[in-house]
Amino acid sequence: MPVTVLLVDDEPLVRAGLRAVLEAQDDIEVVGEAADGAAVIPLVRRLRPDVVAMDVRMPLMDGIEATRAVLRTVEAPPKIVVVTTFENDEYVYEALRAGADGFLLKRARPAEIVHAVRLVAEGESLLFPASVRRLAARYGDGDGSPAARAVLERAALTEREAQVLRLMTRGLSNAEIAARLVVGAETVKTHVSAVLAKLGARDRTQAVITAYESGFVAPG
Amino acid sequence: MPVTVLLVDDEPLVRAGLRAVLEAQDDIEVVGEAADGAAVIPLVRRLRPDVVAMDVRMPLMDGIEATRAVLRTVEAPPKIVVVTTFENDEYVYEALRAGADGFLLKRARPAEIVHAVRLVAEGESLLFPASVRRLAARYGDGDGSPAARAVLERAALTEREAQVLRLMTRGLSNAEIAARLVVGAETVKTHVSAVLAKLGARDRTQAVITAYESGFVAPG
């Protein structure tokens, strides 16, 4: 069965463009459109789309509020991809914080847009999409960049967990991390488990990969 | 005790520059100079430097041949850093293949040069220096780039092992890699062990980190 998508954008032109791009795929179906975040809730309830492509800036209710509203009030909410024009849109980070599953640049190539929709539909943690990573790299001292910060906050890593993750990306074992942080090995295990859970990683290797792919750490 | 360095370059100006940069550090001592690779062996035998900073292109014997000669004939040979002017110097990869421990751009910042010398002196596998990684990134589809290829050949990963490493960097477990390659789990274990040994990694996580840091794989 196809991936169903709801488009939410105040500009008809953008909606038409997204529709054209997405409908060109035979495994994606655009099931509805809305011109403002305020209209999203009932539409989501009625259409039950797999994915909502949500504009950030809209007149009545912006994408951030709408994202929060959907996630708060709808049962088994759809995946939400935030759509934005600017790469350095602080609003986007807000949206990610609000619980969106990824974001999309309007000027992205059609293939990228399609890819993003498919990925989030599969639940494939677009928590850390390549675009976020690229952003992080661009603005990035890797660690203090707004994107990386957003990623962190989205993953809701605590300070201690982030610290542990950083040491994991340096190849340290649990025992070595424990020695470095001067805590017990069991404590480290607790933190590592928390990191794995929050990043959706199965083991420390996957967590380290995610850290690299997200721009949480930069090579070199 | 300080790190002792032998400079090998046909241009006096370059030698003077390197000497100035390195002697400015109180933990580094330049113990000798040579103008050609042909003079290296006896000098290394007599001075027993920790590190040889070796130019690639020299009139009589180039840095590649000299590197081979030193590693073949000298007991407990020094670490060798290959010095080059051009970033995309194919000769450099040859030198790495010949057994050099890292390389250095002549126009690198003094701090970088000092850093490189200290690192190789510590034996800190400069097998995968940041400069190689940057090179790989610059030229790089990550995989087919000359630098990545050189890194591969330097590490002497076989095709199969490289394939396994690539799947490791995607977060796959041994069982999953086995399924993907349609071989037994024991076979994968053998390959993984070989990769770990060749990369000097203790576990798969460290191997993946090395893969990222070396440019063997690029984030995104």
Added chain:
DNA sequence: GGGCGTCTCCCCCGCCCGGGGGAGGCCCGC
């Protein structure tokens, strides 16, 4: 023909890793 390297598979073994659940102390905010 006889190495040598690669790929394949097998054994045993120890251990770190990760999951689950529990618990106490701390600070902060309601």
Added chain:
DNA sequence: GCGGGCCTCCCCCGGGCGGGGGAGACGCCC
């Protein structure tokens, strides 16, 4: 005060991981 989040530590337990050694089959090169 009381809850909640965070950090800390503890238990048990299974499984994947990594080390060691061995071995057969194939192709390549001398």
